[in-house]
Amino acid sequence: MTIQQILFGMNKRGQRVCAWSRTDADTYVPTPQPTAPPQAQATPKWGSPSCFPAAAADTRADGWTAAMADVVVGDALRVAVSAAGDAGASLVYMFAHRLVVGTYDFVELTTSDGAAPMLTLSLGHLVYLADGRLVAAADVVPGDGLQRATSLAPGEGGATKRPRRLPYGCAPLPACNGAGSTTR
Amino acid sequence: MRAASRVQWRGLYNPLTLHGDLIVDGYRVSTFTSDVPSVVGAVLSAPLRALYVVTGLSTTLLEAGMDRLAPLVAAVATGVVTGAGLAVGSALRRRLE
Numbered sequence: 164m165t166i167q168q169i170l171f172g173m174n175k176r177g178q179r180v181c182a183w184s185r186t187d188a189d190t191y192v193p194t195p196q197p198t199a200p201p202q203a204q205a206t207p208k209w210g211s212p213s214c215f216p217a218a219a220a221d222t223r224a225d226g227w228t229a230a231m232a233d234v235v236v237g238d239a240l241r242v243a244v245s246a247a248g249d250a251g252a253s254l255v256y257m258f259a260h261r262l263v264v265g266t267y268d269f270v271e272l273t274t275s276d277g278a279a280p281m282l283t284l285s286l287g288h289l290v291y292l293a294d295g296r297l298v299a300a301a302d303v304v305p306g307d308g309l310q311r312a313t314s315l316a317p318g319e320g321g322a323t324k325r326p327r328r329l330p331y332g333c334a335p336l337p338a339c340n341g342a343g344s345t346t347r
Numbered sequence: 348m349r350a351a352s353r354v355q356w357r358g359l360y361n362p363l364t365l366h367g368d369l370i371v372d373g374y375r376v377s378t379f380t381s382d383v384p385s386v387v388g389a390v391l392s393a394p395l396r397a398l399y400v401v402t403g404l405s406t407t408l409l410e411a412g413m414d415r416l417a418p419l420v421a422a423v424a425t426g427v428v429t430g431a432g433l434a435v436g437s438a439l440r441r442r443l444e
Contacts, residue, residue, distance in 0.1 A: 219371050221369065257399070257405045
């Protein structure tokens, strides 16, 4: 395992806490799951959270999807919507939020696309509309088109599955923060 | 989009890509938020992106959220102000002597 951690951190909830780290994604050790029960509501008080739930599905560079909780620094994720043959992948260089514990408020945008029936994200997170505008999720209204990643071809032809969504998180927890919930 | 509804889910994750976009739940989204204009966010995050590209170093300081960072920022600010005050006081004392 190649992890270098420098400086110090804060540890109120058993979060992984260091100011700087260098992580080998291939040998990454998931954050230990706290044993405390989930909180009913844990919205941060300073700075509005604009994020995704643990079960939201990221699309990796190879086209497979993975639960947000499984993504680590160094992973290559898809960033482009279309252009066959041009996947458009980019590396994850850090997390602006990575909170395992607690439930948080999100908005669920239900679409008419049966293959991708909904997008779940925080109210303030920016989403691309079909006309190219970038708006907060809270400002998307019925009738707006979202930019769908239609030309993804997971594993050069396999089917993409959505991760399981459980009402109160992932159970058992190790399957949520490990390879178990990757819908490969 | 047909409808929007408020829900509660477990976990709060915001992975930042060097590009600035993501594909989540099959749709294209930004890694930025409405709190800060995307251009400003890109400028502010440029040093961290450059650091990662050049050295592979990544910070986990923000993973617990900005509210967790507030005490650290306050402590650093207090230290800076205190240090500046001591330095100014020392300089004034030297001048008076």
